[in-house]
Amino acid sequence: MGTLMAEAAEHGTTVVMSSHIVGELADACDHLLLVSGGRIRLGGGIDDLVHAHALVTGARPLTDLAAHTVVESHATGRGLTALVRTEGPLRLDTGWDVEEPSLEELLLAHLRTPETTDLLTPGANPADREVAA
Secondary structure: OHHHHHHHHHHOOOOOOOOOOHHHHHHHOOEEEEEEOOEEEEEEEHHHHHHOEEEEEEOOOHHHHOOOEEEEEEEEOOEEEEEEEOOOOOOHHHOOEEEOOOHHHHHHHHHHOOOOOOEEOHHHOHHHOOOOO
């Protein structure tokens, strides 16, 4: 697959892949579309999608995250772990530990919570991208 992807990149060719192996996608793709329930749930550059989310843990109430979209949350011992779509900066002085989620954590959380609003980053729409002359 590495040879195919190198050839495609060299010639500016778009390759469409479908896979259930997330590690394969993270290593080989620049853009991602997550289709579930007949609709596009996530779309855009992989880095943009990951950077739009945070994995937070702490012994804080979920209401502390009200300014953000909580994709998924669950209790962990005496604390809470949540994957959030950040709507602005997360304040680190509020007792939350903040990490960047892996692509797998991000995709699985969105698949487990179909009620979460869809996210298409600005680069997800081909009309938004500049066309090389």
